[in-house]
Amino acid sequence: MPGDIFKKRKIAVLGSRSVGKSSLVVQYIENHFVESYYPTIENTFNKSIAVKGVEYDCDIIDTAGQDEFSILNAKHAIGIHGYVLVYSVASRTSFEMVKIVYDKIIDFCGLQSVPAVVVGSKADLQRREVSTAEAQELANKLGCAFIETSARTNLNVGKVFELCLGEIEKRYRRRGAPEPQTSGCVLM
Numbered sequence: 001m002p003g004d005i006f007k008k009r010k011i012a013v014l015g016s017r018s019v020g021k022s023s024l025v026v027q028y029i030e031n032h033f034v035e036s037y038y039p040t041i042e043n044t045f046n047k048s049i050a051v052k053g054v055e056y057d058c059d060i061i062d063t064a065g066q067d068e069f070s071i072l073n074a075k076h077a078i079g080i081h082g083y084v085l086v087y088s089v090a091s092r093t094s095f096e097m098v099k100i101v102y103d104k105i106i107d108f109c110g111l112q113s114v115p116a117v118v119v120g121s122k123a124d125l126q127r128r129e130v131s132t133a134e135a136q137e138l139a140n141k142l143g144c145a146f147i148e149t150s151a152r153t154n155l156n157v158g159k160v161f162e163l164c165l166g167e168i169e170k171r172y173r174r175r176g177a178p179e180p181q182t183s184g185c186v187l188m
């Protein structure tokens with residue numbers, strides 16, 4: 001079917017401030033590492049991604065960092081197919097934000113789960129506050145994929161988005177729905 005060859009997907013990249021969301025996206029889209037830190041307001045990037053013979057037309061939304069008090073922006077819930085939830089392996093606080101953000105998404109969407117990847121960024125840093133094992137455990141608990149990356153060394157950067165697309169596919173195959181339109185949220 002032609003619809004299976006070119007699928008539109010919207011992926012939101014969320015997580016605490018300064019964990020490396022923009023660096024991850026820029027490394028993926030533009031193949032370079034951003035050394036300096038400029039807080040993001042919001043940027044949307046477009047990329048065609050081929051996974052297992054299927055071509056995806058992806059909008060990747062790089063968001064402003066969240067904290068426990070920020071209210072989830074409706075734009076980051078409605079019409080989003082999958083989520084990339086980033087923490088830094090060198091920041092326990094940012095790791096704790098992953099669950100908080102995930103819970104906000106499912107509350108907002110009124111769903112029990114959403115397709116998502118938990119991403120441990122800055123894996124090149126020696127100073128760690130979060131082990132691989134405990135992050136994997138959290139991802140398992142949330143029913144998400146998990147990967148550690150470094151935008152600096154370009155470790156696993158492409159895999160983040162392939163995993164996210166895989167999670168989206170799994171979810172909708174399980175539900176038996178032919179093609180996801182949104183993450184199931186209702187605009188009220």
Ligand SMILES: Nc1nc2c(ncn2[C@@H]2O[C@H](COP(=O)(O)OP(=O)(O)OP(=O)(O)O)[C@@H](O)[C@H]2O)c(=O)[nH]1
Nearest residue numbers: 018019020021022023035039040065122150151152
């Ligand atoms: N060592 C190391 N530093 C990184 C890596 N990724 C990002 N950084 C640095 O971390 C800082 C913050 O990176 P950003 O990509 O701007 O972080 P962000 O999450 O988009 O920040 P907000 O826009 O505030 O949400 C920058 O100084 C980056 O150079 C990485 O993989 N390794």
